[in-house]
Amino acid sequence: MKTLCDIYRSPRESEMYLYVCKQQGMQAVPEKLQQLFGKPVHVTTLLLTPERKLARADVDKVMNALQEQGYYLQMPPVADDEMRAIAAQNSKLPRG
Numbered sequence: 001m002k003t004l005c006d007i008y009r010s011p012r013e014s015e016m017y018l019y020v021c022k023q024q025g026m027q028a029v030p031e032k033l034q035q036l037f038g039k040p041v042h043v044t045t046l047l048l049t050p051e052r053k054l055a056r057a058d059v060d061k062v063m064n065a066l067q068e069q070g071y072y073l074q075m076p077p078v079a080d081d082e083m084r085a086i087a088a089q090n091s092k093l094p095r096g
Contacts, residue, residue, distance in 0.1 A: 003048040003063050008040035015076035017043070019057075021066050028070025037073075 003021065010016040018037060020026055022045060026034065034040075046052075048066075052059050057074050065072035 001050065001063065003066050004045065005048055005062075005066060006045050007043045008037075009043050010037045011041055012036075012038035013076060017074040019062055019066060019072040019074065021070055024070050026071075033071075033073070 004023070005019050006022055006025070008018045008020070010018070016037070018029065018040060020029065026040065029037075048059055048063050050060060050063070054062065056077070057072070062072045062074075
């Protein structure tokens with residue numbers, strides 16, 4: 001199974017992305033979600049296959065969501081992960 005999709009980023013929320021089927025576009029995305037997401041900014045078009053690796057999303061989940069509801073919303077990473085990364089960077093800084 002292959003799926004051609006467009007990926008958009010939200011102008012309102014850093015690292016929030018919306019995957020939509022290329023053929024359907026944004027028409028499957030609920031109006032309320034579109035309002036919360038903001039005016040979508042096109043990032044890229046991808047051909048998804050089960051073998052393809054995505055940076056922060058499970059390709060099987062994305063493809064299933066696209067098939068079942070016509071879109072997939074990728075949320076930003078949890079703040080705890082960001083805080084751990086900042087703490088790790090700070091622990092490597094020289095103290096003085």
